[in-house]
Amino acid sequence: MGCICSKGTPEEDFQINENSERQKESEKFSVQLIAPFPSKREEIEADIGRKEGSVRRVLKANGGSGIVPLQEFERKGSTNENRQTNANYKRSATMDLGGSGDQRYMGRIVSIPHSSEGELIVAGWPQWLTSVAGEAIKGWLPRPADSFKKLEKIGQGTYSTVYRALDLETGKTVAMKKVRFVSMDPESVRFMAREIHILRKLDHPNVLKLEAIVTSTVSGSLYLVFEYMEHDLAGLAGRPGIKFTEPQIKCYMQQLLRGIEHCHSRGILHRDIKGSNLLINNSGLLKIGDFGLANFFKPDQSHALTSRVVTLWYRAPELLLGCTQYGAAIDLWSIGCIVAELFAGKPIMPGRTEVEQMHKIFKLCGSPSEDFWQKTKLPHATSFKPQFQYKRCVYETFKNFPPTSLALVDKLLAVAPKARGSATSALQSEFFKTEPLPCEPSSIPKYPPSKELDAKMRDEEERRRRAEAVKGRGPESVRRGTRDVKTPEFVAQGQSKITSTSNNYDLHDGAAGPKQNGFSHSMSVAHPCAVEATLSKNVGSARSINVLRAQKSHLPQASVDMSNSSLKKPDRTFSKDSTVGYGPRKNRIHYSGPLMPPGGNMEDLLKEHERQIQQAVRKARLEKY
Numbered sequence: 320m321g322c323i324c325s326k327g328t329p330e331e332d333f334q335i336n337e338n339s340e341r342q343k344e345s346e347k348f349s350v351q352l353i354a355p356f357p358s359k360r361e362e363i364e365a366d367i368g369r370k371e372g373s374v375r376r377v378l379k380a381n382g383g384s385g386i387v388p389l390q391e392f393e394r395k396g397s398t399n400e401n402r403q404t405n406a407n408y409k410r411s412a413t414m415d416l417g418g419s420g421d422q423r424y425m426g427r428i429v430s431i432p433h434s435s436e437g438e439l440i441v442a443g444w445p446q447w448l449t450s451v452a453g454e455a456i457k458g459w460l461p462r463p464a465d466s467f468k469k470l471e472k473i474g475q476g477t478y479s480t481v482y483r484a485l486d487l488e489t490g491k492t493v494a495m496k497k498v499r500f501v502s503m504d505p506e507s508v509r510f511m512a513r514e515i516h517i518l519r520k521l522d523h524p525n526v527l528k529l530e531a532i533v534t535s536t537v538s539g540s541l542y543l544v545f546e547y548m549e550h551d552l553a554g555l556a557g558r559p560g561i562k563f564t565e566p567q568i569k570c571y572m573q574q575l576l577r578g579i580e581h582c583h584s585r586g587i588l589h590r591d592i593k594g595s596n597l598l599i600n601n602s603g604l605l606k607i608g609d610f611g612l613a614n615f616f617k618p619d620q621s622h623a624l625t626s627r628v629v630t631l632w633y634r635a636p637e638l639l640l641g642c643t644q645y646g647a648a649i650d651l652w653s654i655g656c657i658v659a660e661l662f663a664g665k666p667i668m669p670g671r672t673e674v675e676q677m678h679k680i681f682k683l684c685g686s687p688s689e690d691f692w693q694k695t696k697l698p699h700a701t702s703f704k705p706q707f708q709y710k711r712c713v714y715e716t717f718k719n720f721p722p723t724s725l726a727l728v729d730k731l732l733a734v735a736p737k738a739r740g741s742a743t744s745a746l747q748s749e750f751f752k753t754e755p756l757p758c759e760p761s762s763i764p765k766y767p768p769s770k771e772l773d774a775k776m777r778d779e780e781e782r783r784r785r786a787e788a789v790k791g792r793g794p795e796s797v798r799r800g801t802r803d804v805k806t807p808e809f810v811a812q813g814q815s816k817i818t819s820t821s822n823n824y825d826l827h828d829g830a831a832g833p834k835q836n837g838f839s840h841s842m843s844v845a846h847p848c849a850v851e852a853t854l855s856k857n858v859g860s861a862r863s864i865n866v867l868r869a870q871k872s873h874l875p876q877a878s879v880d881m882s883n884s885s886l887k888k889p890d891r892t893f894s895k896d897s898t899v900g901y902g903p904r905k906n907r908i909h910y911s912g913p914l915m916p917p918g919g920n921m922e923d924l925l926k927e928h929e930r931q932i933q934q935a936v937r938k939a940r941l942e943k944y
């Protein structure tokens with residue numbers, strides 16, 4: 320599969336008004352941000368007076384906030400009151416069609432057929448986008464790219480880089496998520512279109528709102544513009560010195576469940592609930608973000624979906640077993656992991672391979688009965704069937720948790736999906752009704768901006784310092800200084816177990832990796848996904864840490880996703896390489912580790928994995944330093 324690198328530098332994609340060079344550059348943009356509909360004629364006219372000839376006036380005329388359907392725009396534009404606005408819109412829209420005179424464009428506009436694609440092109444969207452993602456952007460107007468000023472990078476996802484930016488029209492700080500494509504490959508565009516399409520279906524205070532979109536022909540990138548959130552839960556939980564109170568945890572979890580309840584009520588599964596996708600602002604509001612893996616589902620589960628979704632540590636057992644007809648319960652499982660993680664102060668099941676993940680689940684939540692294994696048709700059942708049955712020990716393991724939280728965790732971490740209930744039933748649980756009650760979001764302390772990226776940078780810095788220190792101390796020190804990732808069940812006798820940063824509880828499995836207090840697992844020295852990448856090659860040879868990091872755990876199977884989305888979208892690919900973006904799935908089936916050979920011994924297999932992982936990590940470190 321080809322590289323999906325973004326060709327332009329991030330700077331090329333943002334136009335800064337004061338800079339005339341950049342303004343020229345801005346004309347390379349074929350699409351501008353979505354603009355809302357003008358509300359006041361005076362504003363519009365004043366703006367036109369100031370900025371005749373500028374695409375920006377459309378944005379300003381629209382008041383700089385909100386998004387209005389194109390049809391409504393046209394309808395309003397046909398009235399006397401809005402005629403001027405409509406003219407602006409037309410001129411603005413046609414600037415990108417390559418012409419140079421209003422008359423000519425007006426003619427074109429009149430002749431545009433009333434098809435959705437025609438409308439969209441007139442609105443300023445490029446054809447590469449309208450031809451495959453018309454449904455997702457239908458009815459939206461573009462906004463100019465030069466109306467944003469890029470500030471610093473605040474997030475690095477698998478498919479995107481996120482920047483803090485200033486909306487020059489409103490003065491508001493926003494987050495701009497730059498999505499990469501494989502040179503406008505239609506399939507890649509469809510991946511992104513699904514995210515947009517889903518975001519547009521959602522409207523809830525606990526779901527991050529998509530405010531605008533911009534694309535750049537310079538870099539082949541597309542930007543999704545969101546309200547700016549100061550923190551993500553991963554960053555916040557991983558910040559030294561921050562300790563969540565019980566009312567605060569309840570407050571966050573209530574908001575998370577309300578947000579997911581809304582998604583499920585709209586027939587949408589998030590499929591990647593984890594700390595770094597839960598954004599929190601300085602008013603204590605939590606919003607679910609990153610709908611890149613989200614998909615539509617029907618309660619009857621009649622459509623097959625890919626089972627290779629959700630970041631490994633938060634992945635439900637049915638997905639690991641290869642189930643393709645699943646529902647809301649997979650998100651509830653992830654939420655169960657998060658509730659427990661918040662109380663524990665570290666991830667509760669930090670598996671590094673699917674085999675290990677499944678094993679951790681069985682050890683904590685119990686393994687299914689013999690009868691289940693006899694009857695199930697789940698594709699990976701034979702591979703994962705343990706040699707003996709594990710007894711459930713959720714209550715014993717988390718005995719120090721507040722009792723009502725334990726009841727909720729126990730329910731959400733039910734191995735049988737149906738037993739997890741729903742977001743609505745979770746919201747009605749005693750957990751939220753018993754003292755101490757959830758606090759008001761506004762009463763939560765204001766923290767300095769804390770993102771997963773910050774946690775990653777702290778880890779990186781710490782690792783660099785350690786490496787510097789051991790350099791001067793010789794090989795013996797290197798050995799002692801190396802923080803090899805340990806799978807807790809293989810921690811040698813007498814070696815101290817990882818302790819929780821918030822509550823003391825006794826997990827039979829501790830957290831793996833040097834990041835001990837949860838959520839920032841993707842920045843562990845050896846990311847579980849990176850390690851999986853090594854194992855996917857069945858590591859005879861260890862690879863460099865950079866290569867190790869280049870894979871994500873939830874690589875999709877190519878053919879199983881036959882979802883019911885109206886966009887008929889394919890699934891995303893899952894490369895963790897920062898230069899990689901959305902891409903077609905062809906030839907991108909990866910397995911995070913060899914499946915359990917039938918009749919094989921799980922403990923032996925895991926030990927072998929551990930040996931390979933440590934060998935790979937050691938070699939990578941030695942290569943690096």
Ligand SMILES: Nc1ncnc2c1ncn2[C@@H]1O[C@H](COP(=O)(O)OP(=O)(O)OP(=O)(O)O)[C@@H](O)[C@H]1O
Nearest residue numbers: 474476477478479481494545547548551595609770
């Ligand atoms: N609206 C926002 N405000 C502030 N920061 C944000 C916002 N949206 C995203 N971020 C930051 O950027 C990071 C990456 O964003 P996001 O999860 O959407 O990207 P992704 O490529 O889909 O990531 P992933 O690899 O987790 O799938 C988030 O963890 C968060 O720290």
